[in-house]
Amino acid sequence: MGYDVHRFEGDVDEELICSICGGVYESPVQAPQCEHIFCVSCINEWLKRGHASCPxxxxxxxxxxxxxxxxxxxxxxxxxxxxxDNASFGCQAIVKLDALDAHLTTCKHNPKRPVDCEKGCGSKVPLDELLQHNCVRSLREKVNSLEALIHEQGTLVQEQGAKLREQNREICLLKDMIRSLRLSHIGPSLPLEDAERRSQIAHWMINLAPARVSRWGGMISTPDAVLQAVIKRALIDSNCPTWLCNELMENAHERKWPPGLSSLETRQLNRRRYEQYNTKRIPGKQAVVVMHLENEHMGDSMTAFPGLVLIFAHGIE
Structure with a gap:
C-alpha cells in the first residue's frame, strides 16, 4: 500500500503514483515486460487474487x-x-522520504515508542499503553517467562545428560567387545581347536555389567559352602556356561588364588593395586569376576585362568 499523496509537501509527479492503490510508491517494483511500476505489496496482492497480468x-x-x-x-x-507518520500525535517534522524510517525510530511523538515505567518496575512500555500499564501483571509475565526459560534449560540439561549416559554405555560396550576379541589370543590355556568355548566366554562377558569395588577390605577369602552355592546359582542365572561356572567357582577360595592374593599379608601389601582390576559384577550379588583376559596387565601374580570370583560383605557398586 502506497503513501497518501496528501502527506507530501508540494505536488507529486503522476509517474510516482501506484495505479493500483493511488498512493505514492512504497517499496516499488517493476514488471520487466511492460515496465509498469507498482508498490510491492499492491502487485503481490493483485497476483494472489489469481491475476497473472499487468493491471x-x-x-x-x-x-x-x-x-x-x-x-x-x-x-x-x-x-x-x-x-x-505521527503528525496526528503532534509531530510537525517534514523529512525526505528516504529518511522517514530513521526519523520514526527516534520520533518523540511515536505512540509505540518504548518508555520506562514511571512506577519503577523496570519495564519498557509503549507510550500509548503507559496509562494502562500494570506493574504486577508485567512482573508476573517476566517471572513466568523466566520460569519457562529455566524449565527449558533444565530439559536441555536432562537431555544432554541422557545422551552422555548413553554414549558412556556404548563406550563400555565397545570396550567389552574389544576385550572379548582378545579371546582369540588366549594361548595354551584353551586349545586352539576349542573355538566354541572361546565364543561362549565372549558372549557371556559382554552381557556382564562393569563393577566398581569401593571397599576392598570387605573381601571374603574363605566363603563357606552355602555362600559359594548362592554365588554359583547367580552365575548360572547369568547364563554362564556350566564348564566355565565350575572353573570360576574353583577359584572363589583363597586356596586357589594366585600368589598376590593367597594370604592376608600379601593382600594387604597389594591393596593399592586392586583399583587396576577390570571387574564385572555377578548380577544381584556382592561379588565380582576378575577375568584373566581382561586383566593380563596385572601379571600372573594377581590373576588366574579363566578368572577369579571375589565375594564381598559389602562395597560393590
Missing amino acids: VDRSHVDGRDLVQPPRIVRNLLARLKIAC
Whole structure:
C-alpha cells in the first residue's frame, strides 16, 4: 500500500503514483515486460487474487520476475518530502522520504515508542499503553517467562545428560567387545581347536555389567559352602556356561588364588593395586569376576585362568 499523496509537501509527479492503490510508491517494483511500476505489496496482492497480468495493459506478469525500478525513479522518490507518520500525535517534522524510517525510530511523538515505567518496575512500555500499564501483571509475565526459560534449560540439561549416559554405555560396550576379541589370543590355556568355548566366554562377558569395588577390605577369602552355592546359582542365572561356572567357582577360595592374593599379608601389601582390576559384577550379588583376559596387565601374580570370583560383605557398586 502506497503513501497518501496528501502527506507530501508540494505536488507529486503522476509517474510516482501506484495505479493500483493511488498512493505514492512504497517499496516499488517493476514488471520487466511492460515496465509498469507498482508498490510491492499492491502487485503481490493483485497476483494472489489469481491475476497473472499487468493491471494497466494486461500483459503477462510473473511475481518471480519483478525487478527494482530504474535508479531515476528511486532518486525522485527519495527526494520527496513527507510528513511524519505521527503528525496526528503532534509531530510537525517534514523529512525526505528516504529518511522517514530513521526519523520514526527516534520520533518523540511515536505512540509505540518504548518508555520506562514511571512506577519503577523496570519495564519498557509503549507510550500509548503507559496509562494502562500494570506493574504486577508485567512482573508476573517476566517471572513466568523466566520460569519457562529455566524449565527449558533444565530439559536441555536432562537431555544432554541422557545422551552422555548413553554414549558412556556404548563406550563400555565397545570396550567389552574389544576385550572379548582378545579371546582369540588366549594361548595354551584353551586349545586352539576349542573355538566354541572361546565364543561362549565372549558372549557371556559382554552381557556382564562393569563393577566398581569401593571397599576392598570387605573381601571374603574363605566363603563357606552355602555362600559359594548362592554365588554359583547367580552365575548360572547369568547364563554362564556350566564348564566355565565350575572353573570360576574353583577359584572363589583363597586356596586357589594366585600368589598376590593367597594370604592376608600379601593382600594387604597389594591393596593399592586392586583399583587396576577390570571387574564385572555377578548380577544381584556382592561379588565380582576378575577375568584373566581382561586383566593380563596385572601379571600372573594377581590373576588366574579363566578368572577369579571375589565375594564381598559389602562395597560393590
